Structure formats: structure tokens, C-alpha cells
Amino acid sequence: MRPLTAESLRGVWATLLLPLNADDSIDFHRLEAQAATLAGTELDGLYAHGTAGEFQTLTEPEFDRINDVLAATGKPFQIGASHPSAQLQLERVRRAAALDPGAIQVILPDWLPLNDQEVLDFLRRVADTAGDVPLVLYNPPHAKTRVGPELLSRLAAAVPSLIGLKTAGGDKQWFEQATKSGLSIFVPGHFLASMSLLGAHGSYSNVAALSPNGAVRSSGSLDVERRIGEFFEQHVAPLQKAGLSNPALDKFLAAVGDWADVGTRVRWPMASATQGQVEAARPVARGLLPELFEDS
Secondary structure, three states: OOOOOOOOOOEEEEEOOOOEOOOOOEOHHHHHHHHHHHHOOOOOEEEEOOOOOOHHHOOHHHHHHHHHHHHOOOOOEEEEOOOOOHHHHHHHHHHHHOOOOOEEEEOOOOOOOOOHHHHHHHHHHHHHHHOOOOEEEEOOOOOOOOOOHHHHHHHHHHOOOEEEEEOOOOOHHHHHHHHHHOOEEEEOHHHHHHHHOOOOOEEEOOHHHHOHHHHHHOOOOHHHHHHHHHHHHHHHHHHHHOOOOHHHHHHHHHHHHOOOOOOOOOOOOOOOOOHHHHHHHHHHHHHHOHHHHOOO
């Protein structure tokens, strides 16, 4: 596909989630069915291998096969090449670039923290390896190396192919500083409406895990965002407090939304939500958020 730019990277994007068998192997038939469903939605695009995609658990053959499924959807797509190892991530970038995605998402190497020069050296080599495919930096709150607005602007100036940031966002002051970078800033789906008013440009959306089309149609609604917050407080926050991981929470949302056969299972050693928790949350979600489920 045509490479994305900081100006064209916009909207609501959804991730592929791994449907797992009882032995933790990926059920590729279910994955292909999920991808086909997402291809028919109003989403601006699809991606794979973020946190919700359990990228750190993948073998290299699994990584490549998922990329093939993603590229075959016909939707605009981005590939996450993230890996805690810089060396393995560089190889993932090389293979991902061969599929001509709109962008490649990368993290900073994640065992030891990097100094600013090391961050710059890393992104420059990744950019060289990606060639004409632009980069999106994924810098979540749990990253070993946090990139603040000042460093972000320096990176954007030094690495022209860096077009976007995937982040948890921040307050008005944070956005005023971060947007000076000229990058496209993507935030969590359940904050997209309010953070768009501060300067966010789109979302790699957890709300799309609950309802792909609903996430698109409600993306600008502060009222829907408020009610999503109510649902999260009632049914997601307790799972977080119990220690469930972000992949487990996104699969929980997909099971509640019931738009594809994803399942709640996440790879060992992470714990999963139960079917009972899903069934308890489903009527609450549909009662609080009927706009998200107009297709079903």
C-alpha cells in the first residue's frame, strides 16, 4: 500500500487478536475469519503485533504467517515489528517492510533503559532497514525507556520517516508540547473523543475490540466516552485490579462484543478472563452502550 504520512495517519485502527487453541497454538482458521470480518468494517485500517497481539510471545514463523493474513485483507494495514531485542526487532522490520505496509510500528529495546543518543541511534538504523516504509514509535507507560515531548521533537527532526507516536496521551500541556513534533499522535480508544480536543489524531483502539464499527461511529462522542468509562469501571477495572494483562482485557472486550470467535485465552503464563465474567458484562455493555452494537 502507499506509505502513510504524519498527515494521512488518522482515524480508528483495530488490531488482530490471537485466537488460541488449548495448547496455546494459534488457530489460523479463526484468525483468518476474524481478519475477514474486520476487512468488512468501517475501520480506517488494521494492524498486528501490539501489546494486545501478544507480540512478545510469537515465534518468527508465527509472526510472518500473521503478517500474511493481515496483508491479504485488502484494508490499509500497519505491522508491529516490536521485540524487546533490538537485533530481533531489526530482522522483523526487514521482513515486514517487504510486505509494503502503510507503516511499521516499533518499540525501543526493552530490557535496559536507553539514553537519548541510543534512542536516536536505534531509530536511525530501524529507519534505514525499513527503507521507504515509515515508522510509528510505540511508547506505552510500561516501556523501560520513556520518550517525553522534548525528545520526541528531536527524534522527529532527526528521523524523517518517523511519522507517528502510539501513546497513552496526557493532559493539555503534554499535548501542546508533543504536537510540536509534527507527528501523528494516537491514543487509547476509550480516551479518543476527549483527547482529540487536545490534539490527538486517532487511535489504535481498544474500543474496536469491543465493537469495530461502533468504535468508528462513536469516536467523536464525549457522551459515549463517558459511558464507556462507566462500563470499564464496572467490568474492566476489577480485572485490572486482579492482575489481568492488557491482552487479556482486550480479548475480554472482544468476547463481550461477540463479533468474532476470538476467545479469552491468552498465552502462558498470563491469566485469562473467564466466560462467566464475559457473560456478566455483556448485557451491561449493551445496555450502557447501545450505539456500539447497532450492527448486532
